[in-house]
Amino acid sequence: MGRRPNDPENSRFASLVLLLVALFSCVFVYAVVSILLNPNVNSQNSSFQYLEAMASGDLGERKGECCRGIENLELWGPAVKWGSEFKFNSSVECCQACKTMCSGNDGPCLCDTWVFCGNKEACGSRFGECWLKKQKDTLAPDRQEAGETVSWTSGLIFGKGEGIVEMETKYGTLHIKLFPDCAPYSVAYILELLTLRHCAGCQIDRAESRGKYWDSEGNHIKDAPFGPPFALIQGTLEAQGTPFKKIPTEARPTIRRGSVAWIGSGPEFFISLANHEEWKNSYTVFGSVLPEDMEIAEKITQLPTKSDVWSNINVSVLQKPVPLVMRRMKRSLGDLNTNVKSD
Known part of the structure; x- marks a missing residue:
């Protein structure tokens, strides 16, 4: 049987509903204000979630390959x-x-x-x-x-916010999250480079933009060719005077925007500016550039280049190679601008 509108129990129920609505409103306002006052918190987590996904294989890694030693x-x-x-x-x-x-x-x-x-x-x-x-x-x-x-x-094993190194260039510093569980031998070599004061011979010498073939998030435009340009910057990580031992084949996920991978067994490497599913599982990936630093890689592709042919492939070579150094991270994670979206 229904209750009368003026029934005391009904009034108490209505008061309880109003109280709950008021509490919910307070919580909602607090959450919005927190985001506005500290916008980097969610975006930083978003950035790390993207990188952890790449490390764990959620973005194309074959199951079980990212638990290597x-x-x-x-x-x-x-x-x-x-x-x-x-x-x-x-x-x-x-x-x-x-x-x-x-x-x-x-x-x-x-x-x-x-x-x-x-x-x-x-x-x-x-x-x-x-x-x-x-x-x-x-x-x-x-x-x-x-x-x-x-x-x-x-x-x-590097957790969230750990295992991030700097690839320092005159145009800015690329922060790279290393994947030791996917590519332990590769990461061991990078850790050796961190002990060097200088890395004479380490440089970026090839730079090709996304052109009109990939959008700003690295997605391929439908019916567009796959290059050239091939949407990457390429260089070498071999320090002069330090013997380089070939890197064994390690985990080879699908190349994504930001992937840092060896060409063959190294020491030549590249950073991809786009998602290259057409390359299949061809390259050992040992890290990924934090998404907010990709604008630095994009900037390098705008430098003057000249045409050349490498292994029967037309490439764009930088007129002046860009020297680089691998360093431990100088800035704290709170200083990193991670105002980006994850996949």
Whole structure:
């Protein structure tokens, strides 16, 4: 049976509804004001979500490839899980166990290093041990030993906001998020470059714009050709006087705008200005430029170039190569302008 409009219980119900509406309005206003006063918070998370997606494979990586390590290497550091009591059948499972301790949004990773003993003959009773560790400095991990006699496989995990290095040029600094779980050997080489004061010979020497074939977000225009120009900047990361060891083939996701990848086994590399699905899985990707820094790469493509032919392909070569240096990040994450949208 329905209640009368002047029924006291109905009045109490109406008052409760009004109270809830008022509370909701206050929360909504607070949220809007917070965004207006600190616009970088959501955009920064958006930027990191984009990069984490690229690292984890959500943007085209073949499943399971982004849990790789370096064989015959034992990384040191304080243990957060003791391998003698923590065993798995594969290094991938060990890696994933570390990743589960590095998936939150409320601070640094609890685990950033995993060490696995996977050679039954060499490991003996230690076979399957999975040691999870925490480095003091993930860009300079503590190495215990390396070489053919070492039975351990080790890998690094960089959490949100971690593992970002600077590629410094006279036209601006590109911040690059490294993917050690996808390309551990590549990242190990980049970490070596960070120890050099100078990187004589490291440079960008090819620059090609998106032309009219890709939009500003890197999407290919329907029915347009795929180049030239090929929407990329290309160079080399080989320091003079430092022997370069060829990088083995590692994870090869679909190239996206911002992807940093080797050409062959290196040291030649490129940064893509567009999504290149037509290239399939052809290149080892070891990092990605933060989206807000892509305007610097675009700026480099506007520099004077000259035509040349490389391996029967018409290319645009910079008249004056752009020197670059790989450095540790100088600015804090709060200083980075991440006012962008993620995919």
